[in-house]
């Protein structure tokens with residue numbers, strides 16, 4: 001083979017993400033999060049704030065939750081990545097969220113958006129419309145939230161209606177795939193759709209991750225804390241690998257926790273223990289398929 005051609009193949013092999021290279025990147029991201037303990041602040045809902053912080057700590061990050069406009073701005077600059085979850089809005093968030101998102105853009109900090117409760121009320125809609133021009137690096141949501149956000153931003157979601165009912169999904173993960181791919185391409189980042197089997201996409205490459213437990217649907221904050229942990233990995237790696245690493249960690253830890261849990265209460269404790277104990281290699285070895 002002429003030298004130029006062999007260089008081409010070597011370059012191609014190294015630059016293409018396949019199952020093996022994805023696993024290597026997941027392992028590196030988990031190691032780095034545990035070594036660096038990145039500061040990853042959040043503006044998140046009052047229902048699940050403690051689980052979000054605990055899960056971020058279990059993954060190796062440092063959590064800091066704020067509410068006020070000037071604090072959002074200041075800590076956006078100080079943190080290495082950020083998490084915004086729209087779950088329980090308060091009037092002053094009309095100022096906090098746009099100012100924080102602008103600070104994140106100005107300081108080039110990557111961030112994760114969880115559009116919880118999209119469809120409830122005018123403030124939520126207005127803020128989510130504002131994020132179209134200040135886009136996150138990762139959107140994480142359940143299937144109905146991802147479809148609804150793609151529709152709100154005028155992207156081709158593949159589904160005209162939105163099936164959000166409160167904060168829970170009424171659509172299947174597979175139905176949300178076109179919306180997830182359109183959103184990921186639009187933000188030049190990644191989208192994670194959660195459910196029985198999770199999808200993660202950067203708009204071109206789409207992966208399905210397996211595992212977890214039905215008990216996740218019997219506790220509040222599984223999705224919210226998954227967003228917070230995604231932001232921890234986002235401090236260390238690309239949007240796609242960060243989103244997939246968090247999803248893989250949750251599917252592994254959820255499967256393990258369900259083996260010993262008696263119900264939702266003991267599941268939450270067992271899940272945090274399993275997330276804390278999950279090794280980089282085991283997180284990477286959780287089953288996933290490149291679609």
Ligand SMILES: Nc1ncnc2c1ncn2[C@@H]1O[C@H](COP(=O)(O)OP(=O)(O)O)[C@@H](O)[C@H]1O
Pocket residue numbers: 141142143167168169194195196197198211212213214216217221222223224226247250251254
């Ligand atoms: N039926 C299920 N079986 C296994 N894991 C699930 C199931 N439903 C949700 N999960 C997991 O629960 C976590 C939260 O997802 P989900 O419940 O869809 O989010 P949300 O709480 O935002 O609606 C994810 O890690 C997801 O993989």
Ligand SMILES: Cc1ncsc1CCOP(=O)(O)O
Pocket residue numbers: 045047048087088116117167219220221222223224225
């Ligand atoms: C119940 C509820 N209400 C407003 S935010 C929230 C928490 C939703 O948490 P998750 O989406 O992780 O189940």
Ligand SMILES: [Mg+2]
Pocket residue numbers: 116141142167223224
């Ligand atoms: Mg949710």
